[in-house]
Amino acid sequence: MDNYTKITRALSALLTRTNPDAFVIIEHSETRKFVQFSGSVTERLCLDLPSQALSELEFYRAAQVFQSWGIVGGEQDLFDRPEGQVVGQQFSFNVECRSVEEAASLVEAIFTQVYELPADFPLTLIEH
Secondary structure, three states: HHHHHHHHHHHHHHOOOOOOEEEEEEEEEEOOEEEEOOOOOOOOOOOEEEEEEEEOHHHHHHHHHHOOOOOOOEEEEEEEEOOOOEEEEEEEEEEEEOOOHHHHHHHHHHHHHHOOOOOOEEEEEEOO
16 A cells, blocks of 8 residues: 555544544654644644754755645644643644645655655554
């Protein structure tokens, strides 16, 4: 099974979950570079790529990739725990995806253009 199919299946399954803390992390098995999604039956599919997980070059490539998709990153509150106290700010690329297919295409762009990995990179899916 190719990566696109694995990603679309995992994201489709995410949107069937009923728990409010549902997520999927798509990770390159060797470098542990990742992109993460939240979503559920009641929540839209949301991609999150935190800037602290990126090198300086990856950050600039990410800004270019997201800009080409019409997406601008922004500052987000950083909490000490869910529903806890704000302890700082972090810059993240957050995107509400219109479809699983759009999300999977964006994931492929991140891994191939930002992380500069081949399209058939070995991936790990972490699902909750």
